[in-house]
Amino acid sequence: MDSPFDAAVFDAPGEPMRFAKLSVRQLRPDEVLVRLVATGICHTDLTVQSGAVPAPPPLVLGHEGSGVVERLGSGVTDLQPGDAVGMSFMSCGNCGSCHAHHPAGCDQFMALNFSGLRGDGTSALGEGAIVVGGHFFGQSSFARYSVANRRNVVKVGGDVPLELAGPFGCAFQTGAGAMFNTLRPRAGEACVVIGGGAVGLSAVMAAKVIGCAPIIVVEPRSARRDLALEIGATLTIDPRRQPMVAQVLAATGGGGAKAIVETTGISAVIDEAIDLLSNGGGIALIGLGEPTAMASFSVGKLLAKGATIRGVIEGDSDPQTFIPFLIDLFLKGQFPIDRLVRFYDFADINQAMADQASGVAIKPILRF
Ligand SMILES: NC(=O)c1ccc[n+]([C@@H]2O[C@H](COP(=O)([O-])OP(=O)(O)OC[C@H]3O[C@@H](n4cnc5c(N)ncnc54)[C@H](O)[C@@H]3O)[C@@H](O)[C@H]2O)c1
Numbered sequence: 056m057d058s059p060f061d062a063a064v065f066d067a068p069g070e071p072m073r074f075a076k077l078s079v080r081q082l083r084p085d086e087v088l089v090r091l092v093a094t095g096i097c098h099t100d101l102t103v104q105s106g107a108v109p110a111p112p113p114l115v116l117g118h119e120g121s122g123v124v125e126r127l128g129s130g131v132t133d134l135q136p137g138d139a140v141g142m143s144f145m146s147c148g149n150c151g152s153c154h155a156h157h158p159a160g161c162d163q164f165m166a167l168n169f170s171g172l173r174g175d176g177t178s179a180l181g182e183g184a185i186v187v188g189g190h191f192f193g194q195s196s197f198a199r200y201s202v203a204n205r206r207n208v209v210k211v212g213g214d215v216p217l218e219l220a221g222p223f224g225c226a227f228q229t230g231a232g233a234m235f236n237t238l239r240p241r242a243g244e245a246c247v248v249i250g251g252g253a254v255g256l257s258a259v260m261a262a263k264v265i266g267c268a269p270i271i272v273v274e275p276r277s278a279r280r281d282l283a284l285e286i287g288a289t290l291t292i293d294p295r296r297q298p299m300v301a302q303v304l305a306a307t308g309g310g311g312a313k314a315i316v317e318t319t320g321i322s323a324v325i326d327e328a329i330d331l332l333s334n335g336g337g338i339a340l341i342g343l344g345e346p347t348a349m350a351s352f353s354v355g356k357l358l359a360k361g362a363t364i365r366g367v368i369e370g371d372s373d374p375q376t377f378i379p380f381l382i383d384l385f386l387k388g389q390f391p392i393d394r395l396v397r398f399y400d401f402a403d404i405n406q407a408m409a410d411q412a413s414g415v416a417i418k419p420i421l422r423f
């Protein structure tokens with residue numbers, strides 16, 4: 056990419072995205088230049104914008120991009136210009152987890168995904184002489200072009216609309232992966248999803264594919280509860296009006312749920328979630344509020360139930376295999392993520408981010 060292109064730059068916590076003309080300084084042998092077709096906005100982008108999770112500006116956010124391969128680094132031999140790709144999180148490729156095909160557990164996860172820079176502290180992007188972080192989650196997709204690494208680029212088949220492919224790289228695989236990869240409930244087992252955003256509703260769709268029953272969604276917004284029922288939930292709870300613990304125990308014959316996916320990050324909700332668990336059950340903690348938030352739980356109850364509480368990154372997914380699996384489910388009509396989506400023009404990024412924050416949009420997708 057030789058001429059400057061439009062990007063939305065994060066300059067300081069609390070400030071809107073600023074449009075700027077950026078250029079690519081260098082494409083390394085293991086990198087891929089992608090022309091963006093669309094990008095999702097994830098709640099984690101908002102968490103960085105608000106300053107709750109630090110990432111150093113100036114920086115291009117965005118980590119659910121999809122597009123077309125424009126140019127290849129000299130060492131990339133298994134892609135072609137013109138290939139349709141989605142992008143996911145970045146991993147190092149050298150640590151024990153990466154070698155074990157578990158890149159979500161990468162030793163370098165935080166540095167490679169939140170610093171906005173390559174592992175060696177450099178960036179491919181610049182605004183004139185100023186270095187701009189261009190590697191947020193290995194992609195910085197709030198721009199017309201992205202310099203990704205071969206490791207976090209996933210080739211997608213021609214059947215899926217490319218403008219829907221980006222959020223498979225974060226929200227969709229995170230929620231679905233918490234069920235398929237982390238908690239692995241069996242058919243007929245009860246599960247609870249707390250929070251009916253894009254992550255929670257992806258977990259609901261996965262639970263339906265597995266055959267879990269009942270599938271209970273806890274969510275204060277009525278429109279999201281209604282949608283949850285349409286895509287697989289069998290019962291919904293409004294936590295402002297109905298006591299979550301009593302409702303879940305009543306719905307499970309007193310036994311509780313085998314799998315609980317927690318997407319709110321609210322300490323008081325996490326405290327209560329232990330009481331929803333069945334013997335041998337597990338809680339996947341996905342939601343991130345303040346990184347310093349604390350939660351408390353009864354050691355005796357957890358021990359007596361032989362239960363597990365796990366922090367989960369990206370649904371324990373290996374994007375190279377899990378995203379094609381989920382896209383295949385989508386094409387069969389079993390993973391209807393198109394129900395969650397609202398499209399915006401790239402120029403309206405600040406409106407789209409505001410709509411994600413206020414809950415107007417479940418999964419905003421910006422089109423370029
Ligand atoms: N761990 C990871 O790898 C990972 C990946 C992607 C996203 N995330 C995080 O996951 C979280 C969820 O993402 P999302 O895009 O679905 O966000 P979201 O804000 O759309 O969803 C959260 C939902 O929780 C609901 N909620 C609020 N209070 C509640 C309560 N007391 N009980 C039940 N529900 C309540 C909200 O109404 C909202 O619908 C975010 O914190 C995001 O940053 C983590």
Ligand SMILES: [Zn+2]
Pocket residue numbers: 097098099100118225226
């Ligand atoms: Zn995300």
Ligand SMILES: [Zn+2]
Pocket residue numbers: 146147148149150151152153158160161162163
């Ligand atoms: Zn690694």
